[in-house]
Amino acid sequence: xxxxxxxxxxxxxxxxxxxxxxxxxxxxxxxxxxxxxxxxxxxxxxxxxxxxxxxxxxxxxxxxxxxxxxxxxxxxxxxxxxxxxxxxxxxxxxxxxxxxxxxxxxxxxxxxxxxxxxxxxxxxxxxxxxxxxxxxxxxxxxxxxxxxxxxxxxxxxxxxxxxx
Amino acid sequence: xxxxxxxxxxxxxxxxxxxxxxxxxxxxxxxxxxxxxxxxxxxxxxxxxxxxxxxxxxxxxxxxxxxxxxxxxxxxxxxxxxxxxxxxxxxxxxxxxxxxxxxxxxxxxxxxxxxxxxxxxxxxxxxxxxxxxxxxxxxxxxxxxxxxxxxxxxxxxxxxxxxxxxxxxxxxxxxxxxxxxxxxxxxxxxxxxxxxxxxxxxxxxxxxxxxxxxxxxxxxxxxxxxxxxxxxxxxxxxxxxxxxxxxxxxxxxxxxxxxxxxxxxxxxxxxxxxxxxxxxxxxxxxxxxxxxxxxxxxxxxxxxxxxxxxxxxxxxxxxxxxxxxxxxxxxxxxxxxxxxxxxxxxxxxxxxxxxxxxxxxxxxxxxxxxxxxxxxxxxxxxxxxxxxxxxxxxxxxxxxxxxxxxxxxxxxxxxxxxxxx
Numbered sequence: 001x002x003x004x005x006x007x008x009x010x011x012x013x014x015x016x017x018x019x020x021x022x023x024x025x026x027x028x029x030x031x032x033x034x035x036x037x038x039x040x041x042x043x044x045x046x047x048x049x050x051x052x053x054x055x056x057x058x059x060x061x062x063x064x065x066x067x068x069x070x071x072x073x074x075x076x077x078x079x080x081x082x083x084x085x086x087x088x089x090x091x092x093x094x095x096x097x098x099x100x101x102x103x104x105x106x107x108x109x110x111x112x113x114x115x116x117x118x119x120x121x122x123x124x125x126x127x128x129x130x131x132x133x134x135x136x137x138x139x140x141x142x143x144x145x146x147x148x149x150x151x152x153x154x155x156x157x158x159x160x161x162x163x164x
Numbered sequence: 165x166x167x168x169x170x171x172x173x174x175x176x177x178x179x180x181x182x183x184x185x186x187x188x189x190x191x192x193x194x195x196x197x198x199x200x201x202x203x204x205x206x207x208x209x210x211x212x213x214x215x216x217x218x219x220x221x222x223x224x225x226x227x228x229x230x231x232x233x234x235x236x237x238x239x240x241x242x243x244x245x246x247x248x249x250x251x252x253x254x255x256x257x258x259x260x261x262x263x264x265x266x267x268x269x270x271x272x273x274x275x276x277x278x279x280x281x282x283x284x285x286x287x288x289x290x291x292x293x294x295x296x297x298x299x300x301x302x303x304x305x306x307x308x309x310x311x312x313x314x315x316x317x318x319x320x321x322x323x324x325x326x327x328x329x330x331x332x333x334x335x336x337x338x339x340x341x342x343x344x345x346x347x348x349x350x351x352x353x354x355x356x357x358x359x360x361x362x363x364x365x366x367x368x369x370x371x372x373x374x375x376x377x378x379x380x381x382x383x384x385x386x387x388x389x390x391x392x393x394x395x396x397x398x399x400x401x402x403x404x405x406x407x408x409x410x411x412x413x414x415x416x417x418x419x420x421x422x423x424x425x426x427x428x429x430x431x432x433x434x435x436x437x438x439x440x441x442x443x444x445x446x447x448x449x450x451x452x453x454x455x456x457x458x459x460x461x462x463x464x465x466x467x468x469x470x471x472x473x474x475x476x477x478x479x480x481x482x483x484x485x486x487x488x489x490x491x492x493x494x495x496x497x498x499x500x501x502x503x504x505x506x507x508x509x510x511x512x513x514x515x516x517x518x519x520x521x522x523x524x525x526x527x528x529x530x531x532x533x534x535x536x537x538x539x540x541x542x543x544x545x546x547x548x549x550x551x552x553x554x555x556x557x558x559x560x561x562x563x564x565x566x567x568x569x570x571x572x573x574x575x576x577x578x579x580x581x582x583x584x585x
Contacts, residue, residue: 006531006582010524015583041523042540042553064553066523067583122527 008118009125014071017112021070023061023077030060032143036135036159038127043069047135051143055084066128068119073132075112080136085147089140092133099126127157135159176479179472181565187212187468188563198533201568206351206379206512206559207537208401211465215404218464222457230456231430231447241456248459249446251466256377256396257387258413265412265419265446266454270378271301273397273412274345276449277374278305280422281395282343288314291340293371295320295328295357296549297350300542302376306345315342320362322549326353326502333365341371348380348396352541352555353502354485354509356380363392372418378402381411382561383510384478388413400458405465409458412449419445426451477562481511484560488513488569495576497585501550512559514541517576520583522556528579534572 030048037044043065050058059077063070080088094105095113101120104110119129138159141148151159185191188210193200202210222244228237230245246261253261267273286292292306296319310317320336321329328346337344344366349356363373374395380386381396382403388396396413400406414422424431424442428451433441442448469477486506492498492515501514517525526538537557540547547553558572 006528009527010582012584040539042544042547043523044553066521068524125523125527128523 005118005121009122010067011115011118013112013115014067017071017074017078018067021061021063021074021077023059023074023081025058025060027058027060032139034135034139034142034159034161036131036138036157038065038069038131038157040127041065043128043131045069045073045131045135047073047132047139049139049143051085054086055082056080056088057082061132063132065131066125068116068125068128069131072113072116072129073135075116076132076136079111079113085140085144088136089148092137095133096130099129127154130154131157176476177473179476179480179562181563184472185563187214189213189216191563195533195535196531201532201534201564201571203558203560203564203568203572204535204537205382205402205561205564206541206557208407209382209404209561210563211406211461212404212468214468215406215461215464219406219457219461222460226460227457229453244460244463245454245456248463248466251463252400252411253413255386255466255470256381256398256411256413257385257389259389260416262445263413263416263419265414265449266459267397267410267412267449268408268455269401269410270376270397270399271305271410273395273410274302274374274376275305276412276425277395277397277414277422278309280425280449281372281418282306282309282315283312284421284423286313286315286342289340290315290342291318291338292316293318293320293336293341293344293366295346296322297326297328297353297355297357297543297546298345298347299351299376299378300544301378302345302347302374303545316340320346322355325504325508326350326355327508328355328357328362330358330361333362337362337365337369337371339369341366341369343372343374345374345376347376347378348386348391349383349510350502350543350546351379351512352543352546352557353514354379354512354559355503356508356510359391359393367392379510379512383481385474394418400462400465403465404468406458406461408455409462416445419449422449424451425449428452430454472562480562481560482506484564484566484569485509485511485513487566488558488560488572491569491573492576495573497580498576501555511561511564512557514555514557516552516555517579519585520579522554524583525556525576525579528582529572529575532571532575532578534568534575536572 027048027050031051033048046062048060063073134157141151190210226240228241230242249264250261252264366373372394375393377398381398431451503509522538539554
């Protein structure tokens, strides 16, 4: 990996999300609230969802961690506001596959998420990018267990449900 | 100069870092096309060829199980194993090799004390005093013990520089205190703790003292008698030795009256179907086949360090850490944690860049061939106390020099560029 690999990792759009993450606005009575932790590195993420008629009407996130984990959470919030629960779950599966080496499916519109492709070249940082998505899956499972089915917890990422 | 009291202040000689590096094969390799600059010594140190050779020689020539069998190899293996015990005793200035118990690591050594001493002698109402700076290995075993026995844990706080609040010891250490457990040196801040002062307060109320020496023993002369502690644990792999072997030193009379830890072969005197009696100390605590080759490697590591002289190791680290603090203080975006006086700290610096998360720093400096640690350093309560989730930590050893510090500083400046700052 050359030093230029770093520019590939830390793209401008990632730094923008890191410095001013989406989803800062709080939600009064969230439908579900969960907390994700990465015990190996100490990264944390609080996620609140307001779900109406099977859609994520708004999302509040409080990320505490590295640029990759914060940017990934911010992009998730940006991408999923207004999305159906099914689409949200689908995007989680796709993004996880991307981090494991897959390419974005043809015709898909990953938006800013595409900028996280560079993370694949830094295997130890993949869990940073995944924290928000594992937390999302847990949030969806909390809301609708049947929709998500069995949540397979990444052994590095512990997602803890916060009591409301 | 020493980390803890020594009787005589000896003259020190500078280490020949260029020569030392030649002894470490791993330091000849490149990382991302750059010379490896290894600054994660607080996690584990690298190993000199002599240690690697000793282990290889053992498996090529001596390998057998110990303390059983009457054949030549068994005899030689047993002697090699017991020789290592003598060397450890010398290394930490103990007076009785049978006070040395071999374990897997510092964590196991501490768990051994919590089980074999704690569960026998502590009960509800008793207090165990720790510090807020402890590594999880010197915290979680006591939490488990508290859960099982009903004893209470209390914590000595730190001041803004990371020194333990020894001015308030009488609040923490009371008549209820039965045991005081502290790191010799904080793995996350580098603070050399005032073990003797605290041991003195513990003695005054009749409490015992356990020292987690994981960051102490590798970095300077240790004298367990002068420290006035009752238990001293350390991990040889942080002191040039192999992974997989740990050390517990304890006062002989304590080892005699403690319960066994693990049950099995090697630790018994007599066994019937209904009951068993225990072997003498230290074998009572060494159930099962020990890691003999690692003990032999540990002996070779001690030989290497003793030849350099532990006073010289301490002086060398103090010079580097002093230089590192000087260079890092020049950078306005770097915030340093821990004592400002290099005399009060071991060879490590813990810091944050006010704009870049430690994990990101770790990734950027790695691309320059520099290995540092970024994270909570298994000291989450301390991170909470400092008001951060993580720090970056550069920890030095005998093969690091000022040029390594300069390279680190260069890579921190580079990180600012990567982050367009």
